[in-house]
Amino acid sequence: MPSTVALTVARYRPERESEPTFQTYEIPFRKDWVVLDALNHVKDELDGSLSFRWSCRMGVCGSCGMKVNGTPKLTCATFLSDYVPAPIRVEPLDYFPVVRDLVVDLTDFMRKLKQVKPWIIRTEEKPPAEGEYLQTPDQLDTYKQFSMCINCMLCYSACPIYGLEPSFIGPAAIALAQRYNMDSRDEGAAERLKILSEHDGIWQCTFVGECTKVCPKHVDPAGAIQQYKLTGATRWVKSLLLPWGTR
Amino acid sequence: MGRITPLLWLLFSAGGTVAALLFPVHLVLTGLAFPLGWLEAPSYEFLHRLLTHPMIRLYLFVLISLPLFHWAHRFRYTLYDGLQLKHLTELIAVLCYGVAFLGTAMTAYLLWNIP
Ligand code: SF4
Ligand code: FES
Numbered sequence: 005m006p007s008t009v010a011l012t013v014a015r016y017r018p019e020r021e022s023e024p025t026f027q028t029y030e031i032p033f034r035k036d037w038v039v040l041d042a043l044n045h046v047k048d049e050l051d052g053s054l055s056f057r058w059s060c061r062m063g064v065c066g067s068c069g070m071k072v073n074g075t076p077k078l079t080c081a082t083f084l085s086d087y088v089p090a091p092i093r094v095e096p097l098d099y100f101p102v103v104r105d106l107v108v109d110l111t112d113f114m115r116k117l118k119q120v121k122p123w124i125i126r127t128e129e130k131p132p133a134e135g136e137y138l139q140t141p142d143q144l145d146t147y148k149q150f151s152m153c154i155n156c157m158l159c160y161s162a163c164p165i166y167g168l169e170p171s172f173i174g175p176a177a178i179a180l181a182q183r184y185n186m187d188s189r190d191e192g193a194a195e196r197l198k199i200l201s202e203h204d205g206i207w208q209c210t211f212v213g214e215c216t217k218v219c220p221k222h223v224d225p226a227g228a229i230q231q232y233k234l235t236g237a238t239r240w241v242k243s244l245l246l247p248w249g250t251r
Numbered sequence: 252m253g254r255i256t257p258l259l260w261l262l263f264s265a266g267g268t269v270a271a272l273l274f275p276v277h278l279v280l281t282g283l284a285f286p287l288g289w290l291e292a293p294s295y296e297f298l299h300r301l302l303t304h305p306m307i308r309l310y311l312f313v314l315i316s317l318p319l320f321h322w323a324h325r326f327r328y329t330l331y332d333g334l335q336l337k338h339l340t341e342l343i344a345v346l347c348y349g350v351a352f353l354g355t356a357m358t359a360y361l362l363w364n365i366p
Binding site: 168207210233234236237241 | 261332
């Protein structure tokens, strides 16, 4: 194994350059280093001007998503040793506006996330005195997988449809909507269906499946979308057969 | 187009299921097992007699028609997204589903008219 590795990083400093450029740093190669460690090494030792986001260093916060050699990755969970001796290239996530260097602007996702109402909706809240809403382990299992999302945006960056149609609500937001739809305590499915059964919702998806492939938390957003399509289509058939009585 | 999207998707997924489950059986039988002599090939008369049964005709209709719609949907998006022909979206949709529809009509016509 080599003792150093070439780390090429996308740079964009709006006050200095109008187009993103690349800068290469020679960094020590250590077997226990992840890409984020290498970036922190650059920032601490070589070039303090490099900007990127991170927080937990343990695959929980979802803020360190970047493209590593072309594939969306959590940089805190991606080891240098998976690439070395090949050079490593780090770029900001695709399809989001770049604010600076490796930092992208997530406003679009935040807006979409709010649209799908990812919280428990009740037609009527029972008074606290009546106790919690109980749930069996089986009921928990129906949505648990979708609740593991850390909003890292790797799935958006991997989705060619989101790249072509920025209005597409996108994988994580739909998976999170499904997380609440499947929750036995929730009564908001009909409200969410209105947004999700629009063209920009589930029907934009052509089941490329890349979102599921890159998801570090095994959320399977592609599965959530197909599941939801079946719900949407069933509703549609029902509304044809019983035009007067659809709930 | 927007209104019937769920229908097109239902046809697409039903067609995909049919193609994935039943095509391999037919391919193995007629493509390998019969020509290579693993199994004795049924005679023309036998197959013809099979075809007189309405359920067999219905089966063939489903087997041919649904996968056509699966193809139409996939090919539509291949053209639309893959080749970036956004401006031709209506034309592409009409052509793709049109071909599937014609194929379906032709299948029905032929199956119906088997003596
Ligand atoms: S679904 Fe997976 S890839 Fe997408 S934001 Fe959530 S954790 Fe990240
Ligand atoms: S730093 Fe929190 S997920 Fe990578």
